[in-house]
Amino acid sequence: MAKPETGWLDERLGSKQLLGSFLYRKVPKGVGWWQTMGSATLVAFILLLFTGAFLMFNYSPSPDHAYDSIQYITNVVQFGGLIRSIHFWSSSAMVVLVGLHGLRTFFMAAYKYPREVTWLIGTLLFLLVMGSSFTGYLLPWDQKAYWATNVGTGIAGQAPLLGPWIQEILIGGATIGAQTLTRFFTLHVAIIPPLIILLAGIHIFMVVRQGISAPPKK
Amino acid sequence: MSFYRKDEPGEEPAGEPVSRKRFLAYLVGGISGVIAATVATPLVGYFLSPLWRKHPPIFTPVARVEEIPVGEPTFITYEQRVRDGWYISTLSKGAWIVNKNNGEFIVYDPRCTHLNCPYYWDRDKGMFQCPCHDGKFDMDGNVIGGPPPRPLDRLEFTIEKGSILVSGQTVGEGA
Numbered sequence: 349m350a351k352p353e354t355g356w357l358d359e360r361l362g363s364k365q366l367l368g369s370f371l372y373r374k375v376p377k378g379v380g381w382w383q384t385m386g387s388a389t390l391v392a393f394i395l396l397l398f399t400g401a402f403l404m405f406n407y408s409p410s411p412d413h414a415y416d417s418i419q420y421i422t423n424v425v426q427f428g429g430l431i432r433s434i435h436f437w438s439s440s441a442m443v444v445l446v447g448l449h450g451l452r453t454f455f456m457a458a459y460k461y462p463r464e465v466t467w468l469i470g471t472l473l474f475l476l477v478m479g480s481s482f483t484g485y486l487l488p489w490d491q492k493a494y495w496a497t498n499v500g501t502g503i504a505g506q507a508p509l510l511g512p513w514i515q516e517i518l519i520g521g522a523t524i525g526a527q528t529l530t531r532f533f534t535l536h537v538a539i540i541p542p543l544i545i546l547l548a549g550i551h552i553f554m555v556v557r558q559g560i561s562a563p564p565k566k
Numbered sequence: 567m568s569f570y571r572k573d574e575p576g577e578e579p580a581g582e583p584v585s586r587k588r589f590l591a592y593l594v595g596g597i598s599g600v601i602a603a604t605v606a607t608p609l610v611g612y613f614l615s616p617l618w619r620k621h622p623p624i625f626t627p628v629a630r631v632e633e634i635p636v637g638e639p640t641f642i643t644y645e646q647r648v649r650d651g652w653y654i655s656t657l658s659k660g661a662w663i664v665n666k667n668n669g670e671f672i673v674y675d676p677r678c679t680h681l682n683c684p685y686y687w688d689r690d691k692g693m694f695q696c697p698c699h700d701g702k703f704d705m706d707g708n709v710i711g712g713p714p715p716r717p718l719d720r721l722e723f724t725i726e727k728g729s730i731l732v733s734g735q736t737v738g739e740g741a
């Protein structure tokens with residue numbers, strides 16, 4: 349098999365080399381399941397991107413229609429309930445996985461030289477995941493969503509000095525309402541995901557470039 | 567495609583049909599493909615579902631049967647509920663109801679088939695009269711004068727327990 353079928357594309361894109369350097373990396377001895385948490389987080393994120401984009405086809409971020417549109421997705425649109433469930437469970441999974449990923453990196457001291465920048469970007473990514481969860485939680489616009497956001501923004505309001513301002517910026521007004529919903533919606537679908545894609549891209553590039561750190565000897 | 571790959575790095579016992587590395591690559595690729603297809607199928611179905619979605623009409627009760635006198639077309643107004651996805655709106659609508667031979671009902675769209683003017687029932691002449699361009703229709707909706715190009719449009723309706731219910735859909739024209 350001197351010439352594989354991918355020859356034509358490969359000649360033009362160099363895809364084989366590109367994919368090869370991404371997939372066929374040398375990994376240190378002792379690497380196991382703990383080192384898969386980052387990839388697992390990525391898978392959850394990709395699921396969230398696709399299911400989230402499709403949910404947007406039928407979601408209406410206004411207090412009048414948010415709840416009804418989600419009921420419509422769940423009960424009327426074909427596969428709507430399934431897609432919403434995948435979005436829901438992937439988001440929970442992503443928080444757990446990103447937590448495990450961060451703890452693994454911390455306890456195996458994988459954040460040390462020369463990977464400090466990767467670690468810092470990872471910290472930002474963790475915050476973005478938290479922000480995505482928080483903003484996404486409001487969107488169903490049911491009692492649970494409303495009160496969770498009430499409590500969440502209330503906690504932000506307790507911060508010293510800047511607290512009340514932070515709370516008002518989050519809410520977009522004096523009380524939680526139409527402006528909070530559009531704000532959270534925009535953050536959830538248009539601001540946070542592109543930031544995650546950008547930072548995760550750099551993060552993963554660094555991992556591929558520097559390789560996985562060797563697990564510490566006991 | 568040969569099963570005997572010689573260009574793989576690493577030792578490869580001669581005669582083994584598929585190398586371990588190849589096998590694992592196929593396995594991982596196959597599982598990834600199955601997962602991707604599992605996710606993609608509902609997504610595509612969700613996107614295409616308007617194609618086969620049913621649009622059940624909402625029937626609105628507009629009148630009682632006994633309210634419509636025989637041979638005397640009666641104009642009624644009603645609030646039509648319109649379902650648009652998760653959005654239900656109401657439209658103020660009207661209709662002419664004809665009770666032909668005690669029990670044989672026809673419901674007409676109240677707009678003239680010429681240029682949508684509202685027409686009225688001329689009791690003396692016994693016909694529908696359009697004020698805009700002098701269009702005339704008989705009780706069966708047929709054009710008997712003026713410019714209208716086709717008979718009056720009829721609305722879909724059912725009768726349930728003595729109530730006339732209208733869906734707002736046009737079902738046909740003429741008698």
Ligand code: FES
Nearest residue numbers: 678680681696701
């Ligand atoms: S609109 Fe009725 S005759 Fe022209």
